[in-house]
Amino acid sequence: MNPRALAVWVGAVLLLSLGSEDPVFRALTLGAALAVLMVRRRPGTRLRPALVMVGAASLLTVVFNFLLSHTGDTVLVTAPSWLPVLGGPLTLEAAAYGVDIALGLAACIVAGVSLSLVVEPYQLVDSLPAPLSRTAAALGAAMSLVPRLGQSFAAVREAQQMRGWRPRGLRSWTAVVVPAVLTTIEGSVLLAEAMEARAFGSGRRTAQAGSRWKRGDLAITATSLIGVTGFVVALCLGQVPGWQPYPSLTLPALNWWPALCCLLLFTPALLP
């Protein structure tokens, strides 16, 4: 998938999931984001950590809103008033609103995660426009340092364990953390030296090849832009219904126009 087409699609998911508080539209955009992540992720990438993160963030959102809102007619349980902040009625409406916020948040996170799981991070960096090419290269180098720190930590821990080091309390970890950080810092200096020695910043920079656009990429970009435009127009014309669960919970209204715009976001998952 072309990284620029993906970036347009991610932008569309963000806009549509945050553009209305209606849980139907948010659920549709989340469904689209999940479908694309499942179908389009790179081989060998692990989905589980991302899904655990999304699940945890969503759960926390619902729980926090349920415990802290204290608004709504349908009281499920009343927390003792002596409990600071938590004391008061805990309502069905607060829980429902928490779910609504969690849907929007989850859609945004899944779309963001797809940037690193669907294409290689360097492809995104490379797809930045030519005037930003130096920034892009520096960003690419910085991004490569993050996994290096992890690798360095694992290698040092392994080597020190073979020398008899055993984790005994927080202080003992300095034997691993200090050399891992020092190695990474040293690596950063060497990287700066290598970039200098490889003529980085010596003049105009070019790119080997821009990412190629295929028909599918054009279709993804077009449907994302149509979806966004349609949704914004519907919003301006008052065709996107708002939703508020307070004071009493009501079912969200459904309007086919913005719903269709959300459904267009499934395009990347449906294309071969």
Next chain:
Amino acid sequence: MTEVARFEEFSYRYPETATHSLENLNLDLANGLTVLTGPSGSGKTTLLRTLNGLVPHFHGGHASGRAWVLGHDLRGTSTRRLAREVAMVFQEPESQFVLATVQREVAFGPENLGLPGSEITDRVESALQAMGVHHLSSRRLATLSGGQRQRVALAAALAMRPELLVLDEPTSQLDDAGAASLRRECQRLCDQGRAVIAAEQRPGRVAVEGVRPLELSRGSLTEPGRHARETVPMPLRRPQVTGGMAWQLRDLMVGHGEPVAEGIQLSCRRGEVLCLTGPNGSGKTTLLRTAAGLLPPLSGSVQREPGRAAYLPQEPGGVLHQASVLEEVRQTGRWLKLACDPWPILSEFQLSSLAGSDPRDLSTGQRQRAALAAVLLGEPDMVFLDEPTRGADPASRRLLAQVLDRLAQAGSAILLATSDSHFAHQLGDRVFELANGRLQLCEEMAA
């Protein structure tokens, strides 16, 4: 002969150091191949760094005298300007990688030169072909072996098509095929009238017709070949020891998820030295780590008798974190509760005079020796060393051979993974080659 670089009374010392790394250097470098030798810490890397201006522009410090590279006065020419004509491969190639995948990494330099996309593609492909890593072009660098990374680093330098190619220990992790590819490329560049200068501990691996030898000692030029003549002799092969079984690998399949080698049957007795050789990327490190118990096998079994195992990783920097070499060796004693005097092993590795130095201030070869001293303190029952001769000068290789010989005689079971096949055949009781996923016995010392 065309003059490529000229040094007149050139001296240099790094910041916050009292001693000069280069002292009163007078040198003319011409096109063709120059091979630079000398013991660890003699100033080879520093001299190479002056050729693209990293010394003194990037490192700071104090320089005196005059130097010109490709007609540019070193004082007034920045590294980035020189880098358009001078390409360099660093001693630790993994530290010079900027981007994540092989193809992108090799393209980085030509992109900095502002070349058209089609030319960059041509250069990248021909450089990858030249170093025999074309099949790895879409791989992530993190998944490559040390030798494969070294080949990629060389390809990245070749893609710059420099007037002067500077190579710091370019074959330290290369197999024989990789060294032959490099030699071919050096010859081609020399035939085109360009210049190549390589610091190399095994000069024969890069030498081409008309090579000019150059030797440094304590920052000054000296008579070529002197260092090799002064080094301690290699130990004589000891009588084969047949102690009890130390470890055994049965029908082993190894790899990181995907198998890289299978059907491995291997055992090591106490007092035995096994050497593991093979082409770059064949899985030597993976097999060594599995035997050491650091990586679970995909199938089969690893049986190890109880006892202490010493392990040296391919990148020794991870071992060193104390403020001095002496403290580093003492730290192993503290962790393992060994009542060992650190001085004998420091002396064996000729590190006594560097005992108070910060390990990170040492040259690569000295660091390697410090890491070896730290892991080999005492008499470990099992020893697993990954590329222990990386960056080591002939003297250091002989010192290592002597220490391993002593340990073997004391009953240690030793396994080395090395691309230095000469060292392996000199030292190993049995030498194995790992290639195409299979382990094969190459040489066995007669009992």
